[in-house]
Amino acid sequence: MNLRSKLFFGITFIAIVSLHGCKKNDPVDMHYDYFPMEQGRYITYSVREINIDDALGLNETLYYYIKTKIGDTITDNEGRVARRYERYFRDSLNQPWVLQDIWSCIITSGKAELVEENQRTIKLVFAPTKYKEWNCNAYNMLKKLDCYYSEIHEPASINGFSFESTVTVDLQDQEDFVDHRRQYESYAKGIGMYHKYYKDFHFSNLDTTNVVKGKELIMRLIDYGTE
Known part of the structure; x- marks a missing residue:
């Protein structure tokens, strides 16, 4: 092997080793931006809520708006430095916002947590992989609720907004002749939760058209930004 060949193979070997080293040391994208935590970020939702209770003579459909906003730092119920998670309500678009709740949110140990009504829940686990499972009620006294990623890094759209990665x-996804329970939440990268669906209906006499008690809640993003 002549000097030119030795030099060529030497340079090639160094390049391969260097490239391998760079790939090995590249930081892993955990996709934390599915749950943005920057102060001032907000999302506005249109909400439809149905409540049924035959025993109370209740059968109502409500329409209103919710705005969630990331606030200043706060100490959560675990003594950790988290962020304020402010929830505002109004009945119509021409009414002023009314602050209804101050919860807290945090990303820690590879999990996005939201403390709502003093109940610490795990909303997301990072990095997302399809069918990854966890108990969203692992840190509270509520009934165990296993959840999983049914879709990851998929494009989506809602109310005229398009998202490259969600x-x-x-x-929950259970349906029989007694109950129908369905619950899911969708998150867009750089935005946060853009769609929530919750249904818990109870039927009478094995008739799925005869709902005697239950609730349905649908939240859909209509605006977002930073204030």
Whole structure:
């Protein structure tokens, strides 16, 4: 092997080793931006809520709006430095917002947590992989609720907004002649939760058209930004 060949193979070997080293040391994208935590970020939702209770003579459909906003730092119920998660309500678009709740949110140990009504829940687990499972109620006293990623890094759209990358978390999907429970949440990268669906209906006499008690809640993003 002549000097030119030795030099060529030497340079090639160094390049391969260097490239391998760079790939090995590249940081892993955990996709934390599915749950943005920057102060001032907000999302506005249109909400439809149905409540049924035959025993109380209740059968109502409500329409209103919710705005969630990331606030300043706060100490959560675990003594950790988290962020305020502010929830505002109004009945119509021409009414002023009314602050209804101050919860807290945090990303820690590879999990996005939301403390709502003093109940610490795990909303997302990073990095998202399809069918990854976890108990969203692992840190509270509520009934165990296993959830999983049914869709990851998929494009989606809602109310005229298009998102390049979204994930969907399935929390409940059960239907028989007694109950119908369905619950999922969808998150867009750089935005946060853009769609929530919740249904818990109970039927009478094995008739799935005769709902005697239950609730359905649908939240759909109509605006987002930073204030």
